[in-house]
Amino acid sequence: MVRPDKITAVEDISSRFQGSTAAVVTEYRGLTMAQLTTLRRSLGDTATYRVAKNTLVKRAADDAGVTGIESLLVGPTAIAFITGEPVDAAKALRDFAKANQGLVIKGGYMDGRALTVAEVNQLADLESREVLLAKLAGAMKGTMAKAAGLFAAPASQVARLAQALADKRAEEGGAEAPAATSSDDAAPADAES
Numbered sequence: 001m002v003r004p005d006k007i008t009a010v011e012d013i014s015s016r017f018q019g020s021t022a023a024v025v026t027e028y029r030g031l032t033m034a035q036l037t038t039l040r041r042s043l044g045d046t047a048t049y050r051v052a053k054n055t056l057v058k059r060a061a062d063d064a065g066v067t068g069i070e071s072l073l074v075g076p077t078a079i080a081f082i083t084g085e086p087v088d089a090a091k092a093l094r095d096f097a098k099a100n101q102g103l104v105i106k107g108g109y110m111d112g113r114a115l116t117v118a119e120v121n122q123l124a125d126l127e128s129r130e131v132l133l134a135k136l137a138g139a140m141k142g143t144m145a146k147a148a149g150l151f152a153a154p155a156s157q158v159a160r161l162a163q164a165l166a167d168k169r170a171e172e173g174g175a176e177a178p179a180a181t182s183s184d185d186a187a188p189a190d191a192e193s
């Protein structure tokens with residue numbers, strides 16, 4: 001007979017799979033409760049770290065439509081259900097695993113497919129969403145500044161051309177006036193001759 005606490009646990013894990021953006025499967029062999037508490041705190045509010053029995057996780061994964069993680073469910077298993085940014089939680093798990101040999105990342109699940117350990121590490125190597133958005137904004141600002149410069153260039157060229165034309169006319173106008181008076185002065189001298 002199935003116990004009600006196991007049914008509740010399966011339903012809870014299944015709902016966590018459905019409500020998360022990603023999940024990272026780990027082995028926590030040898031970690032103390034204090035270390036697990038530290039790990040939970042390092043994950044922050046965007047992830048929940050839950051220790052669960054493999055059989056319950058398999059049933060919950062089937063109920064949630066999660067496939068491909070069955071091979072990861074061997075030995076003592078704990079899953080980080082990530083509801084926020086997957087990059088931040090993957091970094092926290094990777095950094096904790098480097099400092100504590102008892103935590104082993106087995107793989108994960110994101111965007112409808114299972115992730116290998118290497119893919120989880122690649123996810124952890126990415127920059128956070130805020131950093132990427134800041135870089136994108138900087139690139140867009142630079143592009144907009146270039147575009148503004150290109151759009152302003154023809155107008156400034158026309159203004160410089162108009163000024164140069166005005167300067168040239170002023171020069172020619174100033175040069176023609178004395179030439180006209182000297183030719184008038186020269187005409188009577190020719191007439192006298």
